Amino acid sequence: MATAESILSFDLVHDKIRSCREVPATVGLYGNFRGGERLRNAISRMMERTFMGVEVDPSHICISSGVTAVLDLFFFATCNPGDGCLIPAPYFPAFDNDMSIRNEVIPIPVQPTDTRTYIPTVHEMEEAVLAAESKGIRARMLLVTNPGNPLGTLYPEATLKELLLWAVKRGLHVLSDEIYANSKFGPSVDEFVSMEKVTKNAVMEGLLSAETAAELVHTAYGMSKDFGMNGFRVGCLHTKNKDLLEFWQNMGMFAAVSNDTQHALAIMLEDENFVDKYVKENNRRLKKSYELLTKSFEAANLRYMPACAAMFCWLDLKSLLTEPTFTAEDNLWKEILDECRIVLTPGQACHYAEPGFFRVCYASMAPASLEIACARLTGFAEKKRRKRKSRDGQLDIDTLRTNH
Amino acid sequence: MATAESILSFDLVHDKIRSCREVPATVGLYGNFRGGERLRNAISRMMERTFMGVEVDPSHICISSGVTAVLDLFFFATCNPGDGCLIPAPYFPAFDNDMSIRNEVIPIPVQPTDTRTYIPTVHEMEEAVLAAESKGIRARMLLVTNPGNPLGTLYPEATLKELLLWAVKRGLHVLSDEIYANSKFGPSVDEFVSMEKVTKNAVMEGLLSAETAAELVHTAYGMSKDFGMNGFRVGCLHTKNKDLLEFWQNMGMFAAVSNDTQHALAIMLEDENFVDKYVKENNRRLKKSYELLTKSFEAANLRYMPACAAMFCWLDLKSLLTEPTFTAEDNLWKEILDECRIVLTPGQACHYAEPGFFRVCYASMAPASLEIACARLTGFAEKKRRKRKSRDGQLDIDTLRTNH
Numbered sequence: 001m002a003t004a005e006s007i008l009s010f011d012l013v014h015d016k017i018r019s020c021r022e023v024p025a026t027v028g029l030y031g032n033f034r035g036g037e038r039l040r041n042a043i044s045r046m047m048e049r050t051f052m053g054v055e056v057d058p059s060h061i062c063i064s065s066g067v068t069a070v071l072d073l074f075f076f077a078t079c080n081p082g083d084g085c086l087i088p089a090p091y092f093p094a095f096d097n098d099m100s101i102r103n104e105v106i107p108i109p110v111q112p113t114d115t116r117t118y119i120p121t122v123h124e125m126e127e128a129v130l131a132a133e134s135k136g137i138r139a140r141m142l143l144v145t146n147p148g149n150p151l152g153t154l155y156p157e158a159t160l161k162e163l164l165l166w167a168v169k170r171g172l173h174v175l176s177d178e179i180y181a182n183s184k185f186g187p188s189v190d191e192f193v194s195m196e197k198v199t200k201n202a203v204m205e206g207l208l209s210a211e212t213a214a215e216l217v218h219t220a221y222g223m224s225k226d227f228g229m230n231g232f233r234v235g236c237l238h239t240k241n242k243d244l245l246e247f248w249q250n251m252g253m254f255a256a257v258s259n260d261t262q263h264a265l266a267i268m269l270e271d272e273n274f275v276d277k278y279v280k281e282n283n284r285r286l287k288k289s290y291e292l293l294t295k296s297f298e299a300a301n302l303r304y305m306p307a308c309a310a311m312f313c314w315l316d317l318k319s320l321l322t323e324p325t326f327t328a329e330d331n332l333w334k335e336i337l338d339e340c341r342i343v344l345t346p347g348q349a350c351h352y353a354e355p356g357f358f359r360v361c362y363a364s365m366a367p368a369s370l371e372i373a374c375a376r377l378t379g380f381a382e383k384k385r386r387k388r389k390s391r392d393g394q395l396d397i398d399t400l401r402t403n404h
Numbered sequence: 405m406a407t408a409e410s411i412l413s414f415d416l417v418h419d420k421i422r423s424c425r426e427v428p429a430t431v432g433l434y435g436n437f438r439g440g441e442r443l444r445n446a447i448s449r450m451m452e453r454t455f456m457g458v459e460v461d462p463s464h465i466c467i468s469s470g471v472t473a474v475l476d477l478f479f480f481a482t483c484n485p486g487d488g489c490l491i492p493a494p495y496f497p498a499f500d501n502d503m504s505i506r507n508e509v510i511p512i513p514v515q516p517t518d519t520r521t522y523i524p525t526v527h528e529m530e531e532a533v534l535a536a537e538s539k540g541i542r543a544r545m546l547l548v549t550n551p552g553n554p555l556g557t558l559y560p561e562a563t564l565k566e567l568l569l570w571a572v573k574r575g576l577h578v579l580s581d582e583i584y585a586n587s588k589f590g591p592s593v594d595e596f597v598s599m600e601k602v603t604k605n606a607v608m609e610g611l612l613s614a615e616t617a618a619e620l621v622h623t624a625y626g627m628s629k630d631f632g633m634n635g636f637r638v639g640c641l642h643t644k645n646k647d648l649l650e651f652w653q654n655m656g657m658f659a660a661v662s663n664d665t666q667h668a669l670a671i672m673l674e675d676e677n678f679v680d681k682y683v684k685e686n687n688r689r690l691k692k693s694y695e696l697l698t699k700s701f702e703a704a705n706l707r708y709m710p711a712c713a714a715m716f717c718w719l720d721l722k723s724l725l726t727e728p729t730f731t732a733e734d735n736l737w738k739e740i741l742d743e744c745r746i747v748l749t750p751g752q753a754c755h756y757a758e759p760g761f762f763r764v765c766y767a768s769m770a771p772a773s774l775e776i777a778c779a780r781l782t783g784f785a786e787k788k789r790r791k792r793k794s795r796d797g798q799l800d801i802d803t804l805r806t807n808h
Contacts, residue, residue, distance in 0.1 A: 003434065005433060005434060007432070007433070010429060010432040011429065013432065014429050014431070014432065017664070018425065021422065021425055025414060025415065025418050026635070027418070027635050027636075028411070028414040028417065028418065028632050028633050028634065028635050028636070029409060029411070029634055029635050030407065030409060030634045030635060031635050065469050065637075065658075065659055065660055065661070065662075066657070066660060068657050068658060069657075069658050069659060069660075072658045076506065101655070102480065102506065102658070228432050229432050230432065230433055230434045231430070231431050231432050231433050231434060231435050231662070231663035231664070232431075232432070232662045232663065232664055233469075233660045233661065233662050233663075234662070251505070253470070253472050253473075254469075254472060254473050254476050254506070254659060255469055255473060255658060255659045256469055256470060256473075256637045257469070257637065257662065258469075258635070258636045258637050258638070258661065258662050258664075258665040259635035259636065259637075260421070260635070260636055260662075260664075260665050260668065261662040261664050261665050264664065
């Protein structure tokens with residue numbers, strides 16, 4: 001349950017993609033290294049219709065082999081080695097590799113003061129920039145993930161606006177990772193607002209110039225999560241930054257997507273009826289699994305952060321730690337692996353400062369398997385509590401004996 | 405005629421790939437970032453059967469999105485910024501970008517002393533290493549392309565052996581780019597020997613230890629050229645180097661190939677009957693186009709280097725230069741573009757030291773178009789010669805007048 005992978009609805013995509021195979025003979029030729037026109041058109045239209053809430057110009061889209069490749073190229077283009085990237089914690093562990101392995105960009109986790117909502121504030125960001133500067137790290141980028149990973153929650157529009165205006169004023173690039181934007185199933189679904197929409201509004205209100213916005217605001221999206229297509233390796237960047245678009249025209253050659261896959265995907269996405277039905281059905285299935293998981297947590301008195309999007313649940317197992325340390329968190333992680341045969345993502349890997357939290361992905365297995373996993377996990381927690389109680393009881397008796 | 409792209413036989417691949425679409429539902433899931441097992445099996449079997457001449461173990465194969473991506477990752481893994489890579493000139497212009505843009509590896513063109521065969525010698529290599537060292541560049545790699553690009557010729561086995569033993573003794577990595585290994589149509593076809601075969605023989609003769617060979621000898625291959633599948637972005641590295649194989653297991657994520665494309669290709673390559681027929685027919689077509697081109701050159705008294713492989717012809721237009729400089733070469737290139745609407749690859753781009761040569765790719769158009777292109781090119785050359793003759797005549801008269 002540690003892989004950000006959904007198998008819940010791939011049956012629908014698999015059936016559909018089989019019927020999307022009439023690709024032209026030009027598929028064998030070199031294409032545009034920023035992505036073929038047809039897929040850029042189809043993906044733009046899908047993004048604007050389903051979540052972005054603004055017109056999407058296909059000439060602002062760069063397609064590469066997965067968002068991993070997109071981020072790698074993006075950080076290469078926008079940052080220098082040693083630059084810093086602010087990321088509200090807890091965050092997706094793989095970001096570290098994506099920005100640092102080849103580009104030596106330094107992730108700067110920013111801890112939330114409000115540990116009920118985890119919503120970051122400009123004040124925390126500003127503090128983080130200064131702290132980084134004192135270590136000689138120049139912050140160059142703010143990376144937000146909305147819907148959130150690992151939290152599965154949405155940023156309020158006001159927060160996005162505040163972060164955007166602060167970052168732009170600071171001269172920072174803003175990258176909004178919206179790869180879960182079509183996975184929303186909770187009551188607050190309508191609260192999702194894309195960073196492009198927030199930006200457009202800010203420009204209209206005169207709070208930001210269109211030129212600055214075009215230079216600094218970027219969005220990442222991909223087919224891996226909402227469409228369960230990790231294996232197809234298709235990610236994209238939406239940007240109006242002319243230098244970046246030109247860069248991709250050449251550099252895209254290092255991580256291009258097969259024209260064959262591009263055509264099949266384009267044909268699939270051009271069927272708007274399919275897309276709408278798919279998104280609706282996928283969210284119904286996500287919701288079902290999420291509810292199965294959280295009901296089982298509630299029955300076992302396990303605390304978790306309520307989610308409404310993505311495919312994660314942020315589980316609070318602090319009460320099972322032997323002490324409030326990451327060593328204890330790590331031990332608990334190992335116990336869960338050994339006793340339940342379940343792999344969770346520890347909070348420390350998500351750069352969260354308080355030990356005892358775990359990310360649970362509930363979409364990487366069918367509901368029947370999820371039920372078994374939940375039973376094991378809650379059974380483990382209950383056993384652990386009983387043991388502790390009896391040990392604590394034992395301790396109390398020992399204490400009594402010592403004292404008397 | 406400047407793009408290394410063959411359209412000659414894609415009709416066969418296009419028909420075939422349509423029937424290779426029964427991919428399993430696991431295609432949506434994350435795969436092995438070094439390439440899926442099925443495609444690694446199929447590609448290994450194809451390589452060993454059709455050109456490598458040694459057993460190929462699928463666990464020695466790394467698959468990424470085109471040889472461009474393969475080289476980018478390979479140089480990142482094996483070299484440090486500022487290291488040098490020896491390449492016998494003339495060579496494929498894009499190597500420069502592949503090694504330098506992201507990895508800052510410095511290409512070191514090594515000019516051939518023998519300008520009849522262009523066959524490099526160990527002496528030239530040694531001189532190049534010393535010259536590089538005097539500039540503070542440490543040679544770390546020898547990159548050979550066999551069959552050759554831009555020459556379309558094959559290295560003799562003795563040359564490969566000599567280069568291999570010299571490089572390994574020097575502690576250099578050896579990368580053999582054999583991406584045209586299934587495009588051979590000339591009388592000397594049987595002379596092709598893969599670097600792996602040469603290495604195996606050298607190990608058997610006790611000239612090289614198996615461990616050193618495993619660490620230092622690598623081969624690049626891809627589907628782009630022999631199968632006309634540039635647009636599918638599938639390249640691979642064959643290596644026995646354990647560190648490199650482990651590296652790819654993780655780093656392959658930055659340039660992975662769609663599982664969907666991988667499965668279709670695997671199904672295609674598993675059909676050995678198709679592969680054999682295809683390779684034979686493709687070589688028949690390459691030969692036909694090559695002969696069309698060279699007959700037209702001969703009829704127009706244009707000099708060229710006889711080729712027997714790949715999809716290029718190395719054309720000697722020295723006689724059309726106004727002077728033996730790269731400025732004159734560049735002017736001639738522009739004239740050919742303006743007057744013939746034909747783009748050639750100038751020798752300077754291939755890092756060849758003597759001005760006046762051009763790489764002609766004859767497979768990027770159908771034979772009917774090639775005939776038109778040849779007519780334009782030879783017509784241009786003849787006009788140019790006539791002009792020069794009459795101008796030279798004029799000059800003679802002027803000279804006479806001045807002298808008398």
